[in-house]
Amino acid sequence: MQVFKVIIKTIRKNLHVLSIYLVVFVFFLILMSSLQTSEGSTTFSEVKRSVMIINKDSGNVIADAFADFMKKSSIPIAPVETEEEMLDALFNEEADYILVIPEGFSKDFLSGSHTVQLEQQSVAGSRGAVWTDMKIRKYLDLLRLYTELSDVDANDTEAIAKLSAQVETQMNKETKVVYPTGVQKEKESSVPYFSKFMAYSLMAITILGVGTILKLFTGRDFKNRLRCSPEKTSSVNLQLVLGNLCFAFTAWAVMTLVCLSFGLKDGLKLWVWVLVLNSLVFMITTLCMSVVIGLVVKNENVRTFVANVVALGSSFLSGIFVPIEFQSETVRKIAGFIPAFWYVKAVEEAKNLTSYAWSDIQPIAAYMAIQLGFGVAFICVAMAVSREKSRHSI
């Protein structure tokens, strides 16, 4: 087992470089698990947008009732003080819309002149702006209808309060919605998220690690010395495969454990284990890919570069960082040629599993099979490359 031992030693020596990706991974998990909030529901629910409401006309019934309505129907964002902070909130998408109710708005509204306008900041033409504009118009049109047709005195607080109560009642009238059945959703677990991100770190670590091992064993002098030793070539190769597998498996196991421990609070449903299996399959495919890269790329600098390019590139293209449905047709077409794309597809499919009949599992199995297919293809390439190389070198 001399060869195997050397592999373990090589990996241990390079642990500091490899662990960077593990650190980034854990970092991501910590951050994401603190950010996760999304919840599913079983009936039709309106999409709400985040609105920052600043009421400078408070104390007046109209402004207060309007602000209340806006707060209730949106995701209210805590007001900030300065202009720049407002701009920050818009840019960072914390708030889709910033609505300032200016002083004197109530009085002006009752007078019917509508010269004191609401001040808004939003991204023109964005969904958030359209949504919020609709809400505002809906409420104020109704209010205008009542105020102008009933001629209330601007100082008659009671009458005004009655008007806004009427508006409130109307607002509760809703159109009936028929919602297609069978699209029930549970609360989103964060495990699929983590599982997807894991693919990135796994790719980076495996390519780098396998590259380091292969560099040593395919170096001409080292290889020739091994060839001259009494160790059988088949045994050397077996140990090489074993060593690489061992390394990739350890990396996978560590990350899976981290993943699961972070996902523990969401409960470990059966489909979580499907994800684990899926990532194991992906690990094998990645390992095969890494062997090809390791055989082709010798220079250490270039290898680190390739590892990053492949890991980041396929993560961006295949939907690990950015959901694939947001991407253009071209990107989606290219993505089909990347193993990670099928990995992500399997994750997406698996997280919605509710029953485990063969017909439900079949697509997932197919995606895993495609990944393994990639793996086989990579091995073929690796064998071809290594045969070609051994023919040309002593």
Next chain:
Amino acid sequence: MFWNIFGYRMKSNVRDFSTLFWTLAFPLFLATFFGLVFPNITSSTVTFETVNVGFYENSAYGGDPYLLESLKSAKQSEGIDLFHVTVFESIEASEEALNNQEISGYAEVAEEVVLHMQGSGFNQTIIKSFFDQYAQISSAIRDVARDNPAALEEVSALFEKEVNYTTSTFAGRDKPDSILVYFYSLIAMTCLYGAFQGQKEIMNIQANQSQLAARQNVSPVPKLKLFGSSILSVTLVQYLSILILLAYLVFVLRINIGDRIGMILAAAFAGCCLGISFGALVGAVVKAGEGIKVAIIISFSMILSFLSGMMQSSVKVAIEKAVPVFKYALPGNLIANTFYAIYYFNSNERFYFGMALMIGISIFFYTIVILVLRRQKYASI
């Protein structure tokens, strides 16, 4: 002599492909990916697009002529149609269109309006919002007419007059666009990768770090002159790399990073100095082999880029929200935020603050480096 060394350092830096891989090729590669992926996100999640809606009127129902008309004429504030309406003859046809996702939902109009929706997303919300409003207004009119029939005549006049309730007071220089976070972070990463260059230059002049350095140390050139010309050359090369990246972003990928070119160039330069001085600091202060130093630089720049939002823009928002000082204390975020200030704010306060910090930190780093360099004899080589 200074310019002679500078000239050869230039030649050597331009030909050092393994470093240029990192400082130039890698950022360009990432930029290409970002360019492929992100603009689509904006168009599909942020920008409003006209909603496809179906309309089926039950023939048994006498009908409300206004409903279809107002559905068709509804516009958002920019003047773009809210809906693209398809009128269906049968409920089956509507249902089919819904299943084929040609429409986000359809309205079945009879005595009561029923909406048939596919899921509960943004488009569905807009459809429902419209029909809710229509129903509420109609109900309100009935309400008013019951109390005061005479007022009914005023109603049509009332709705003739379109009232604009809001006015935009948006004070930003340019449109908010959260995907820019990714590109800012990419620029920041490129600046920080200058650290490789800084470290390399220190290695080339510290006699206990390389043979070449030892050889130059026995020449009659003062060390600070050597340092000055090396750093100047490497700064120029790195600055060029960043400019190439910026040009690629602006002219090839068509990313709008603002129109204040002078400020962009200045910020790029300050960021470049920050990265290089950081590398020089690591090179001069850390007592370890080249491998460890490079590992330190890689891990730092990776983590800093990550924190500035390179892999997930929400990371940047979250981290700056949790610890506001990080906006400026993390070099990656500092560089990204300076570019953000150029693009987004009319007032230059944040830009100047960012610039001052970047330059200040660079000077601080260089001061330490020079103090270390001044010691001219080594205990061992």
Next chain:
Amino acid sequence: MVVKVSNLVKRYGDLIALDHLDLEVREGEIFGLLGPNGSGKTTAINCILSLLSFDKGDIEVFGEKMTPSSYHLKRDIGIVMQNVAVVEELTVVENIDFFCGLYVSDKDERKKLVNEAIEFVGLSDFRKFYPKKLSGGLLRRLNIACGIAHKPKLIILDEPTVAVDPQSRNSILEGIVRLNKEGATVIYTSHYMEEVEQICSRICILDKGKIIAQGTKEELKGMIRIGEKITVEFLSGRPEDAVEWVGAMPHVASVECKENRLLIKTEVGKNGLGEILAQLKKRDIQTGLIYCELPTLNDVFLEITGKELRDL
């Protein structure tokens, strides 16, 4: 006096690298610093160049105290380091011009010097080559060209021939002699005694940071008692039996036997070979190979330290 080192002590922790070293290099000579690996040659050179700090002692170059900022002194020193120190990304010409440029500002003058240096080391056919493309020997020559292009008064060469093919080695050694003839003082370190013997006018032998002998090679050889080394191969009889009577002969300093050979060392100034041959004939011993050698620096080293120079 070009270089004067007195009482130099350098420690690395507990290890004493240089132990009260005294050296004097005179103008116009090729001064050889000979010693096994780890004897302190490179440390001594680096101290002279003011790269290394040292614990005790004084170093003077061209009669002035040497410090890291003695730039006017450094201007007249050329150094060829033990490990090749060239810029990977620059071609042969550019490398030489770069290093020469550290000493000479004038462009035209430099151009002339660079061309001369290239001629000198015989790299004319490789002007546009990058260091990576040069073979070991050629790379060493480039290293030398970078050190001497500016025509320094003092040239320090630290093992310039390590891992160099015999052809390049000869050309390098000839070149050093030529530089010396042109007026440069040379300090040459090596652990190959043949080289040192071949070119150096004065030699200093170092071991474990101490000078164990110093002088011209004749002086050094005169320090030991051996005159000749005679080896006799026995074809009949046992050499062991001969040890006694040979040892009893006049002028024989020592006798040893190794397999079927007898190794005899005679005293200085006496020619013992004829006597021994006569005795062998008289005793009817059939001999095979017989040869006689003069002592080398290795014998000097061996006699003083009790170990062989080349073993180390």
